[in-house]
Amino acid sequence: MKKVITYGTFDLLHWGHINLLKRAKDLGDYLIVAISTDEFNALKDKKAYHSFENRKMILESIRYVDEVIPENKWAQKKEDILREGVDIFVMGDDWKGKFDELAEVCEVVYLPRTIGISTSQIKDDLLQVTNG
Numbered sequence: 001m002k003k004v005i006t007y008g009t010f011d012l013l014h015w016g017h018i019n020l021l022k023r024a025k026d027l028g029d030y031l032i033v034a035i036s037t038d039e040f041n042a043l044k045d046k047k048a049y050h051s052f053e054n055r056k057m058i059l060e061s062i063r064y065v066d067e068v069i070p071e072n073k074w075a076q077k078k079e080d081i082l083r084e085g086v087d088i089f090v091m092g093d094d095w096k097g098k099f100d101e102l103a104e105v106c107e108v109v110y111l112p113r114t115i116g117i118s119t120s121q122i123k124d125d126l127l128q129v130t131n132g
Contacts, residue, residue: 004028005086006090007071024111033068039072
């Protein structure tokens with residue numbers, strides 16, 4: 001069985017996220033999604049709209065996702081890969097080059113982002129509606 005892992009906050013879930021998850025799952029047999037905990041987001045000066053538990057529940061309901069685990073710190077990726085027996089690490093290509101060191105323990109794949117959608121764009125659009 002080929003295992004794939006990806007990481008993210010996955011807040012304000014949209015079709016770009018679903019596209020990424022589908023393409024990641026297509027690379028293997030079992031997809032693990034590590035989502036940033038609320039505490040880790042705070043360390044990154046990032047605030048999610050949905051709580052960790054709600055984001056986890058949403059992701060667990062997506063057919064491409066086999067398992068959801070917490071991401072508590074930047075440095076845990078290699079630990080997760082080794083512990084879970086991961087074959088492929090996947091991220092969006094906006095992270096290209098940032099995780100190349102993981103190639104010593106598994107294949108690293110950067111997938112193209114879905115054009116025309118992003119969480120930042122959604123937040124900006126909502127802010128305009130609210131203030132507009």
